[in-house]
Amino acid sequence: MHQTSELAQHSSETKTCPQCKKQMPVASEYITWCEYCDYNVNPAIPEESTPITRLYERLGERLGTAISTIYTWFDLLYPEKATNGEREDGVSLLEVPAYYFMKAISFIPYSLIYLLTFFLYRNKQVAEFKAELFEAEVTGTHTAMRTLEKLHYGDLFAYISRKVALNKEKLNLFTELRSRVANLPERERKRLKRKTELEKTRIDTTHPTTRLRMNLLKAKTVHPKIKLTSLEVSALQKELEKLEEPIQEKIIDEIKYELYQW
Numbered sequence: 001m002h003q004t005s006e007l008a009q010h011s012s013e014t015k016t017c018p019q020c021k022k023q024m025p026v027a028s029e030y031i032t033w034c035e036y037c038d039y040n041v042n043p044a045i046p047e048e049s050t051p052i053t054r055l056y057e058r059l060g061e062r063l064g065t066a067i068s069t070i071y072t073w074f075d076l077l078y079p080e081k082a083t084n085g086e087r088e089d090g091v092s093l094l095e096v097p098a099y100y101f102m103k104a105i106s107f108i109p110y111s112l113i114y115l116l117t118f119f120l121y122r123n124k125q126v127a128e129f130k131a132e133l134f135e136a137e138v139t140g141t142h143t144a145m146r147t148l149e150k151l152h153y154g155d156l157f158a159y160i161s162r163k164v165a166l167n168k169e170k171l172n173l174f175t176e177l178r179s180r181v182a183n184l185p186e187r188e189r190k191r192l193k194r195k196t197e198l199e200k201t202r203i204d205t206t207h208p209t210t211r212l213r214m215n216l217l218k219a220k221t222v223h224p225k226i227k228l229t230s231l232e233v234s235a236l237q238k239e240l241e242k243l244e245e246p247i248q249e250k251i252i253d254e255i256k257y258e259l260y261q262w
């Protein structure tokens with residue numbers, strides 16, 4: 001009963017789920033998804049890639065120059081990669097030991113990459129968990145959870161930032177974002193929450209998944225150590241407002257750089 005009234009609020013149109021054949025309410029502006037089998041909860045389909053390209057992409061992106069440089073060494077040393085897979089007709093006898101020698105040498109940067117990521121990310125993830133607990137000790141579990149819930153809107157933030165960056169009229173990123181989140185349909189909110197819950201744990205990210213961080217907070221309920229008066233809240237808000245403009249400029253600069261650097 002509750003479900004039908006909630007669905008009717010947004011759209012009376014439904015579509016048959018291609019996976020479980022149940023009815024999904026169609027969201028015109030948002031993503032149409034199925035709450036029974038999670039169909040289309042996260043429409044971003046990962047690009048097809050080999051383990052090596054995946055490794056390279058993730059490492060290069062997240063760990064920066066250090067590891068991508070090591071990868072270049074591997075790239076140069078590993079025989080098949082260095083010759084691009086092309087070989088001239090006939091293999092001379094000398095090439096055989098050279099091949100295995102290079103292959104063995106390339107193992108050094110290869111294992112270095114693995115080691116570096118393992119240590120770096122493991123420490124970072126543990127540190128993130130600890131930071132979560134420290135935060136909860138000060139703000140209380142409830143507020144810490146609310147802060148994590150804001151991570152559900154990461155994609156929305158990226159979308160709004162791009163919109164603000166490319167808009168001819170000058171918009172306020174923070175006002176746009178706040179009003180967009182406030183006006184989000186309940187069903188879309190539910191989808192974003194579900195998307196977070198379905199996130200897989202990965203060793204190669206700096207942050208543990210939001211789901212795990214929330215579970216940690218839920219496991220140990222603490223009351224806030226600090227409670228702000230409404231006067232303090234508005235004073236703090238005023239201080240933060242001054243930062244909105246410079247932060248927005250920086251975000252827009254970065255988006256434009258990414259768009260036009262080629």
Ligand SMILES: [Zn+2]
Nearest residue numbers: 017020034037
């Ligand atoms: Zn379904």
